[in-house]
Amino acid sequence: MLVRHGESSFNVERRIQGYTDKSTLTETGQATAQLVGKALSDLEFDAVYSSPLRRAKDTVEIILSHLKQSPKAPLQTLDQLKEVNLMLWEGLLFKEVEEKYPQDYLNWREQPHLLRMVVPGDDGQPTDYFPIVALYDRAKAFWQDFLPQHEGKTVLLVAHSAINRALISTAIGLPIEQFQNLHQSNCGITVLNFSGRLGEQVQIESLNQTAHLGDPLPKPRKGFQGARLLLVRHGETDWNRQKRFQGQIDVPLNDMGQMQSQQAANFLQAIPIRYAVTSPMLRPKETAEIILQHHPEVELELNDHLREISHGLWEGKLEAEIEQEFPGELQRWQLAPATVQMPEGENLQQVWDRAIAAWDEIVQTALNRPEPGITMVVAHDAINKAILCYVMGFGPEQFWSFKQGNGAVSVIDYPQASPSQPVMMAMNITNHLAGGVLDKTAAGAL
Numbered sequence: 446m447l448v449r450h451g452e453s454s455f456n457v458e459r460r461i462q463g464y465t466d467k468s469t470l471t472e473t474g475q476a477t478a479q480l481v482g483k484a485l486s487d488l489e490f491d492a493v494y495s496s497p498l499r500r501a502k503d504t505v506e507i508i509l510s511h512l513k514q515s516p517k518a519p520l521q522t523l524d525q526l527k528e529v530n531l532m533l534w535e536g537l538l539f540k541e542v543e544e545k546y547p548q549d550y551l552n553w554r555e556q557p558h559l560l561r562m563v564v565p566g567d568d569g570q571p572t573d574y575f576p577i578v579a580l581y582d583r584a585k586a587f588w589q590d591f592l593p594q595h596e597g598k599t600v601l602l603v604a605h606s607a608i609n610r611a612l613i614s615t616a617i618g619l620p621i622e623q624f625q626n627l628h629q630s631n632c633g634i635t636v637l638n639f640s641g642r643l644g645e646q647v648q649i650e651s652l653n654q655t656a657h658l659g660d661p662l663p664k665p666r667k668g669f670q671g672a673r674l675l676l677v678r679h680g681e682t683d684w685n686r687q688k689r690f691q692g693q694i695d696v697p698l699n700d701m702g703q704m705q706s707q708q709a710a711n712f713l714q715a716i717p718i719r720y721a722v723t724s725p726m727l728r729p730k731e732t733a734e735i736i737l738q739h740h741p742e743v744e745l746e747l748n749d750h751l752r753e754i755s756h757g758l759w760e761g762k763l764e765a766e767i768e769q770e771f772p773g774e775l776q777r778w779q780l781a782p783a784t785v786q787m788p789e790g791e792n793l794q795q796v797w798d799r800a801i802a803a804w805d806e807i808v809q810t811a812l813n814r815p816e817p818g819i820t821m822v823v824a825h826d827a828i829n830k831a832i833l834c835y836v837m838g839f840g841p842e843q844f845w846s847f848k849q850g851n852g853a854v855s856v857i858d859y860p861q862a863s864p865s866q867p868v869m870m871a872m873n874i875t876n877h878l879a880g881g882v883l884d885k886t887a888a889g890a891l
Contacts, residue, residue, distance in 0.1 A: 446485075446488075446490075446599070446600065446601050446602065446634065446635070446636050446637075446882075447602050447603075447604070447609050447612060447613070447634070447635040447636075447637065448481055448504070448505075448508070448601065448602070448603045448604075448632065448633070448634055448635075449603075449604065449605060449606055449609055449629045449630065449631055449632060449633050450470070450474070450478075450496075450500040450501040450503075450504040450603065450604070450605060450631065450632070451470050451471075451473070451474030451475060451476075451477045451478040451481075451500070451503075451504045451507075451631050451632050452470070452471050452473045452474035452477065452631045452632075453468040453469060453470055453471065453474055453500040453631075454468050454469050454470075454471055455467075455468035456468075456471075456474075456631065457471055458538065459538055459539045459540070459667075460536065460537065460538050460539070461531055461534040461535050461536065461537050461538075461539065461542060462500075462528060462535065462605075463528050463529055463530055463531035463532070463534065463535040464498075464527055464528060464529075464530045464531075464532065464535060465535040465536060466498050466499055467536070468498075468499070468500050469499055469500060469503070470499075470500055470503050470504065474500070474504070474631065474632075475503070475507060477631060477632040477658050478503070478504045478507035478508055478632060479507055479511065480632065480657050480658050480659070481504070481507075481508050481632050481634065481657065481658075482507055482508040482509070482510060482511025482512065483511050483657070484634065484657035484881070484882050485508060485511070485512065485601070485634075485882065486511050486512055486513050487513060487881070488512070488599065488882075488883075489514045489516075489517075489599065490512070490516040490517070490599055490600060490601045491516065491517045491518065491595070491598035491599055491600060492516060492517065492518040492521070492595065492598060492600045492601075493505060493509065493516045493518070493519075493520045493521070493600070493601045493602075493603075494520070494521050494522070494523050494526060494600065494601070494602050494603070495520060495521075495522050495523075495526065495602070495603045495604070496522065496523070496526040496527050496528065496603070496604045496605060496608070497522035497523070497524065497526075497527065498527055498528065498605070500605075501526070501603050501604055501605060502522060502603075504603050504632070505520060505601075505603040506520075508601070508603065516601070523587075525583055525584075525586065525587040525590075526587070526602065526603075526604040526605075526608060527604075527605070527608065528604070528605035528606070528607055528608055529576050529577065529579075529580045529605075529607035529608060529611075530576055530579065530580075531562075531576055532562065532564060532574075533546075533562045533564070534546070549561070549562075554625065555625070555863065555866070556622070557577040557621075557624045557625055558575070558577050558578060558621040558622055558624065559575075560575065560576055560577055561573055561574070561575055562574045562575075562576065577607075577611075577621060577624055578621065580607060580608060580611045581611050581614070581615060581621050581624075583608075583611070584608065584611035584612045584614070584615040585615045585643065587612065588612070588615060588616060588642075588643040589642075589643055592639060592641070592642045592643055593642060596641070606629045607624075609629045609635065610624055610627045610629055611624070613627055613635060613637065613649070613652070614627065615643070616637055616639070616643070616647045617647050617649060617843070617846050618644075618843070619837060619838070619839075620838060622838075623837060623838050625866065625868070626836075626837060626838070626866060626867065626868055626869060627652070627653075627868070627869055628653055628663060628666065628858075628868055628869065628870045628871075629653055630653055630655050630658075630660075630663045630664070632655070632658055633653040633654060633655050633663065633871075634651070634653070634654045634655075634657070634882050635649070635651060635652050635653055635654070636649070636650035636651045636882065636883065636884075637649060637650065638650050638848075646780075646845060647846065648845060648846060648847070648848055649846060649847055649848065649872060649873070650848045650873060650883070650884050651848070651871075651872060651873045651874065651875065651882070651884060652869060652871055652872035652873065653869075653870060653871045653872070654871060654874055654876055654882055655871065656712075656874060656876035656877065657876065657882065661712055661713065661715070661716065661874075661877075662675075662716065662854075662856050662870070662871060662874075663856060663870045663871050665858055665870070666858070666868065669858060669860065670860065670861045670862070671812065671858060671859045671860040671861040671862075671864065672808065672811035672812045672817065672820065672858070672859045672861075672864075673819045673820070673856065673857070673858050673859075673870075674807070674808065674811060674819070674820045674821075674822060674856075674857045674858075674859070675713070675716070675718070675819060675820070675821045675822065675854055675855070675856060676822050676824070676829055676832060676833070676854070676855040676856075676857065677709060677729075677732065677733075677736070677821060677822065677823045677824075677852070677853070677854050677855075678729075678823075678824070678825065678826060678829050678849045678850065678851055678852065678853050679698070679702070679706075679724075679728040679729040679731075679732040679823060679824070679825060679851065679852075680698045680701070680702030680703060680704075680705035680706040680709075680728065680731075680732050680735075680851050680852045681698065681699055681701045681702035681705055681851040681852070681886065681887050682696040682697065682698055682699055682702055682728055683696065683699045684696045685702075685851060685887045686699065686701070686887050687763065688763060688764060688887075689761065689762065689763050690756045690759045690760050690761065690762055690763075690764075690767070691753070691756075691760060691761075692753050692754055692755050692756035692757075692759070692760040692787075692790065693726070693752055693753055693754075693755045693756075693760065694760050694761060695726050695727045695728075696727065696728060697727045697728060697731065698727070698728050698731050698732065701851075701887075702728065702731075702732070702851060702852075703731070703735065705732075705851055705852030705878055705886070706731065706732040706735035706736060706852060707735055708852060708877045708878050709732070709735075709736055709852045709854065709877060709878075710735050710736040710737075710738055710739055711739075711877065712854070712876075712877035713736055713739070713821075713854070714739040716819060717818060717819055718736075718737070718740045718743055718818070718819050718820075718821050719740075719743060719816070719817075719818025719819060719820070720743065720746075720810075720811065720814075720818060720819070720820040720821070721733055721736075721737055721740075721743050721744075721745050721746065721820070721821045721822075721823070722745075722746045722747075722748050722751070722803075722807055722820065722821070722822050722823075723745060723746070723747060723748070723751065723822070723823040723824070724747075724748065724749075724751035724752050724753070724823065724824045724825060724828065725747040725748075725749055725751075725752070726752055726753060726825070728825075729751070729823040729824055729825060730745075730747070730823075732823050732852070733745055733821070733823040736821065736823070748803050748807075750799040750800065750802055750803035751800065751803050751822070751824045751825070751828055752825075752828075753824075753825035753826070753827055753828060754787070754790070754791055754793075754796045754825075754827040754828070755787060755790040755791045756787050756790050756791075757787040757788045757789035757790025757791070758770075758771075758787075758788040758789050758790070759771070759787060759788070759790065760790070771788065779845070781842070782841065782842075782844045782845065783840070783841035783842045783844065793827075793831070793841035793844060794841055796827055796828070796831055797831050797835070797840075797841055800824075800828045800831040800832055800835075801831065801832070801835050804822075804832050804835065807820060807822060808859055808864065808867075811859070812859060812861060812864055826849045827844075829847075829849045829855070830844055830845075830846075830847050830849060831844070833846075833847040833849075833855065833869075833872065834846065834847065836857055836867050836869060837869060847872060847873065848873050848884055849873060850873055850875045850878070850884040850885075850886035851878075851886045851887060852875070852877075852878050852886065853873045853874060853875045853878075853884070853886070854871075854873075854874045854877075855869075855871060855872045855873060855874070856869075856870040856871040856872075856874075857869055857870065858870050
């Protein structure tokens with residue numbers, strides 16, 4: 446579990462922090478750290494690690510004071526969890542950096558892996574230093590040391606925006622070019638599930654949850670202009686609960702699914718949704734209609750390309766029945782989903798092609814509307830995972846990287862100036878469903 450430190454004095458001043466330890470938590474930063482502690486209070490951690498920089502260390506100490514059970518191991522601080530080292534910029538205001546280093550600042554915003562600083566080398570001679578490249582190398586080294594020692598453990602890491610993004614990226618194999626496509630709010634919570642060591646399957650259970658802070662959705666980045674899209678998965682069905690493959694069989698919401706949809710509606714009640722698109726199938730359409738009860742002026746559009754994956758002959762069957770009828774195929778679906786052709790159904794590339802075509806159309810419409818506003822898209826597990834992969838620059842082989850709980854909400858911002866660089870602001874928010882930071886929805890079939 447990754448947490449970014451609370452708001453700091455440098456955050457408020459819009460000043461570059463990096464390695465410097467002059468920045469301290471504000472009163473707001475201390476208060477939100479307490480809210481993180483309360484949100485995590487019922488969890489038991491095997492170990493807790495923090496950056497040694499004060500803003501992170503003070504945050505973790507506040508969090509620990511609220512836990513009902515002390516971690517099994519004492520808090521440790523690690524230099525590997527320090528923020529990115531921006532040695533030539535640290536202490537400067539962002540606007541000063543933009544004025545003094547215009548091209549470097551542009552690289553930082555748009556091509557951070559190309560950001561270069563000329564600094565004294567070990568021999569005292571000028572040498573090129575690439576801060577984000579060094580950060581990613583440090584993040585990879587951290588996971589390589591950390592994961593073998595903590596297999597099967599629940600661990601809390603409290604650090605900083607850039608290092609958290611590098612840790613998430615290196616865990617799931619996100620290219621360094623996508624560094625700015627992930628967001629980390631002060632005291633936002635991210636949950637990663639590792640199946641083994643670095644390079645083995647990793648799932649982002651949730652990204653940058655902020656509901657525990659009183660903000661249902663993360664605030665846009667400073668100066669953001671563009672389109673915000675909410676991606677919602679439909680509420681639970683009986684077949685989700687039974688772990689029965691439903692695909693394009695039109696199974697309606699069950700009582701739990703209707704309740705989850707109502708919880709999502711309450712969660713999004715104050716959010717100014719102006720446009721909504723859904724798969725025409727019963728379960729997402731009903732979910733969308735329940736959410737839009739609080740937004741009666743919004744007309745719900747149907748998009749047939751957002752239908753769930755067709756599982757063909759798997760539909761209506763439990764996993765045990767599929768294994769008996771199609772031995773080995775279910776395991777291949779779980780380990781290498783991009784290689785599976787559903788018998789008399791679809792493969793992931795076919796799902797990708799139609800889901801991404803629909804998403805691109807929705808995004809372009811959102812960016813070009815004369816009256817901008819938040820667009821909500823309600824669809825299915827496989828469709829949503831395809832869209833999330835696409836947003837992050839992944840292909841079908843990364844299908845299992847993102848979890849999608851029933852009734853969960855994800856937030857994606859598309860800057861007007863560079864719509865080709867969407868920002869994943871939050872993913873798989875489920876706090877409104879079970880009241881905790883962990884996704885407790887049914888882990889059922891698609």
